[in-house]
Amino acid sequence: MRTLDVEAGPTRYTITIGPALIGDPHACAARIPGRDHLVVTNETVAPLYLDKLRAGLPGRRVQACVLPDGERFKTLATLERVFDALTAHRFNRDAVVIALGGGVVGDMAGFAAACYQRGVGYVQVPTTLLAQVDSSVGGKTGVNLPAGKNLVGAFHQPLAVIADTDTLATLPPRELRAGLAEVIKYGCICDVGFLDWIETRLEALLACDAAALTEAIERSCAIKARVVGEDEREHGLRAILNFGHTFGHAIEAATGYETLLHGEAVALGMLCAADLSCRIGMLEPAAAARIGALLTRAGLPTVTPRIGAARAAELLRLDKKVLAGKVRLVLLDGLGRAVVSDAYPQDALGAVLEERFA
Amino acid sequence: MRTLDVEAGPTRYTITIGPALIGDPHACAARIPGRDHLVVTNETVAPLYLDKLRAGLPGRRVQACVLPDGERFKTLATLERVFDALTAHRFNRDAVVIALGGGVVGDMAGFAAACYQRGVGYVQVPTTLLAQVDSSVGGKTGVNLPAGKNLVGAFHQPLAVIADTDTLATLPPRELRAGLAEVIKYGCICDVGFLDWIETRLEALLACDAAALTEAIERSCAIKARVVGEDEREHGLRAILNFGHTFGHAIEAATGYETLLHGEAVALGMLCAADLSCRIGMLEPAAAARIGALLTRAGLPTVTPRIGAARAAELLRLDKKVLAGKVRLVLLDGLGRAVVSDAYPQDALGAVLEERFA
Numbered sequence: 052m053r054t055l056d057v058e059a060g061p062t063r064y065t066i067t068i069g070p071a072l073i074g075d076p077h078a079c080a081a082r083i084p085g086r087d088h089l090v091v092t093n094e095t096v097a098p099l100y101l102d103k104l105r106a107g108l109p110g111r112r113v114q115a116c117v118l119p120d121g122e123r124f125k126t127l128a129t130l131e132r133v134f135d136a137l138t139a140h141r142f143n144r145d146a147v148v149i150a151l152g153g154g155v156v157g158d159m160a161g162f163a164a165a166c167y168q169r170g171v172g173y174v175q176v177p178t179t180l181l182a183q184v185d186s187s188v189g190g191k192t193g194v195n196l197p198a199g200k201n202l203v204g205a206f207h208q209p210l211a212v213i214a215d216t217d218t219l220a221t222l223p224p225r226e227l228r229a230g231l232a233e234v235i236k237y238g239c240i241c242d243v244g245f246l247d248w249i250e251t252r253l254e255a256l257l258a259c260d261a262a263a264l265t266e267a268i269e270r271s272c273a274i275k276a277r278v279v280g281e282d283e284r285e286h287g288l289r290a291i292l293n294f295g296h297t298f299g300h301a302i303e304a305a306t307g308y309e310t311l312l313h314g315e316a317v318a319l320g321m322l323c324a325a326d327l328s329c330r331i332g333m334l335e336p337a338a339a340a341r342i343g344a345l346l347t348r349a350g351l352p353t354v355t356p357r358i359g360a361a362r363a364a365e366l367l368r369l370d371k372k373v374l375a376g377k378v379r380l381v382l383l384d385g386l387g388r389a390v391v392s393d394a395y396p397q398d399a400l401g402a403v404l405e406e407r408f409a
Numbered sequence: 410m411r412t413l414d415v416e417a418g419p420t421r422y423t424i425t426i427g428p429a430l431i432g433d434p435h436a437c438a439a440r441i442p443g444r445d446h447l448v449v450t451n452e453t454v455a456p457l458y459l460d461k462l463r464a465g466l467p468g469r470r471v472q473a474c475v476l477p478d479g480e481r482f483k484t485l486a487t488l489e490r491v492f493d494a495l496t497a498h499r500f501n502r503d504a505v506v507i508a509l510g511g512g513v514v515g516d517m518a519g520f521a522a523a524c525y526q527r528g529v530g531y532v533q534v535p536t537t538l539l540a541q542v543d544s545s546v547g548g549k550t551g552v553n554l555p556a557g558k559n560l561v562g563a564f565h566q567p568l569a570v571i572a573d574t575d576t577l578a579t580l581p582p583r584e585l586r587a588g589l590a591e592v593i594k595y596g597c598i599c600d601v602g603f604l605d606w607i608e609t610r611l612e613a614l615l616a617c618d619a620a621a622l623t624e625a626i627e628r629s630c631a632i633k634a635r636v637v638g639e640d641e642r643e644h645g646l647r648a649i650l651n652f653g654h655t656f657g658h659a660i661e662a663a664t665g666y667e668t669l670l671h672g673e674a675v676a677l678g679m680l681c682a683a684d685l686s687c688r689i690g691m692l693e694p695a696a697a698a699r700i701g702a703l704l705t706r707a708g709l710p711t712v713t714p715r716i717g718a719a720r721a722a723e724l725l726r727l728d729k730k731v732l733a734g735k736v737r738l739v740l741l742d743g744l745g746r747a748v749v750s751d752a753y754p755q756d757a758l759g760a761v762l763e764e765r766f767a
Contacts, residue, residue, distance in 0.1 A: 169564055170564070
């Protein structure tokens with residue numbers, strides 16, 4: 052069991068990482084404050100871990116709100132079900148909401164906690180690798196609108212995060228790999244030493260080795276915490292965490308959010324961003340090839356869907372990160388050093404889109 | 410025109426108070442930042458002031474979202490209409506939402522702004538006296554749930570407040586009087602000198618005299634800002650602003666939120682709280698009588714609906730402010746000095762409920 056302390060503005064909390072945490076009162080009851088809990092989870096995760104989590108919270112009043120599974124349920128209508136559960140069980144301001152599930156559950160439970168009675172506490176118990184390395188840090192919560200993803204939400208920091216690596220053994224292998232895309236991202240943007248380590252330990256990670264996963268999660272969260280800590284409200288530096296995401300969002304939007312997992316789209320997006328970085332002379336082609344090789348070994352896709360260069364350009368422009376008509380992108384100024392830029396030549400971007408999307 | 414600067418945690422904003430502000434670019438465009446605005450208003454206020462407000466914002470992109478009028482529409486479903494308007498017009502993070510209306514519009518528009526893209530700015534243009542003296546300060550936003558009022562929301566401070574006293578001339582006189590209940594409340598809890606002033610200027614206030622209203626609003630907001638400034642997240646002192654509200658909420662709940670206006674219920678609640686303060690020897694009976702006389706002159710009700718003492722006791726206990734089973738009440742330790750207490754003798758409360766509700 053490893054712990055990582057995260058400072059988030061005026062608050063701080065601890066991420067506990069390791070095997071066999073759910074169900075262990077030393078990990079759960081000891082780290083989850085309060086007495087009254089609403090566990091927000093979904094139909095896939097509840098049968099696997101809800102009773103186990105209850106066992107980790109002896110003596111607490113634990114109610115559950117089991118939501119349907121899937122990104123398409125990350126809506127205001129589903130959020131209303133969480134509020135209804137909170138009021139039906141008469142939870143008051145001392146309630147602590149527990150998010151048990153992946154990123155969708157975490158985002159909704161966290162947003163419900165942010166809003167209920169203008170803010171109650173919540174704890175994340177992420178059960179996917181993506182949620183463990185991404186949603187554990189940053190305090191972003193929210194739901195989707197018909198017009199786009201995460202358009203409604205709040206910044207709300209958890210009271211604690213409990214990342215049980217055992218949950219990754221029940222995760223579909225494809226989702227584990229998609230989570231690894233984000234782990235690899237942290238190496239690319241900030242830490243070549245971590246990238247070296249991932250290359251060495253990739254087989255152990257894919258085999259759900261608890262020690263390897265614990266270290267990968269801890270190092271990923273530490274990088275994210277360092278970046279977010281310097282920029283809690285996303286004004287500048289934090290944008291480097293979106294490496295691969297602007298291209299990735301365009302790919303997800305074009306393919307309807309069903310064909311590819313988020314991490315898979317991010318993997319493809321990182322290759323686009325690396326390609327552009329090479330074309331403008333910021334990154335060695337060998338470094339881009341190294342990223343591609345690692346993603347391939349991790350079982351992630353490396354060939355972009357042919358959605359058309361014009362459509363890709365249009366979708367890039369729709370992304371939130373567009374300021375004054377220019378698409379801001381996260382590029383690599385060498386491996387391990389991400390920069391945010393809208394000053395690249397437009398024809399270099401055009402060439403990337405032609406090569407990868409046409 | 411008067412201005413009042415309000416410090417709210419790390420932010421500060423200005424409340425501008427006076428006649429003929431809506432429609433005047435010196436009051437509107439000069440004080441409302443941004444270029445893209447969604448005006449959230451309702452079917453009653455829009456025909457009166459929407460075009461006027463547009464005239465006060467020359468050169469801006471102004472879209473409107475006109476909601477149905479009434480507390481019963483202060484729901485998540487109505488909030489979704491505001492989000493739909495924001496996305497339909499492609500507002501981004503630079504958008505500034507403008508709330509044009511009473512407390513319901515202000516609460517919903519402010520909450521929509523708090524959540525849209527995890528937080529955009531908003532400006533309050535309150536058009537009722539209640540909203541001008543209450544919602545202008547404190548940053549509370551939110552909507553109701555079927556289980557209760559304001560159960561979902563956020564603390565979100567406005568960028569500016571523009572309180573045009575001319576709007577009070579189009580307000581139904583009964584609503585003006587209900588707003589005066591809150592003005593009188595500020596005198597009772599904090600400032601006997603203000604209470605003296607209200608007694609002197611009551612006829613001018615009821616006649617919508619701009620100078621009198623401007624001073625009443627300014628002094629009320631200054632008191633609220635001082636109290637809230639010392640306790641932004643409502644841990645202690647801020648509770649004195651609820652003088653009359655715990656009894657008032659019970660009365661509103663028992664009468665279905667339709668019979669009495671909020672300010673009328675608060676007027677009745679203040680008399681209950683003053684009565685209890687007298688019975689436990691904290692307040693002179695003459696002081697309680699003085700409050701009653703002023704409320705009567707203001708045309709506010711002073712006879713509590715006979716909902717039954719047992720029902721009243723039950724509803725008091727349901728209020729949010731109950732800690733560990735004891736009903737915390739705001740009492741007067743002399744006129745102009747409010748205290749929060751759950752240490753009063755239960756039989757004194759019982760006597761008040763018998764006298765006023767049985």
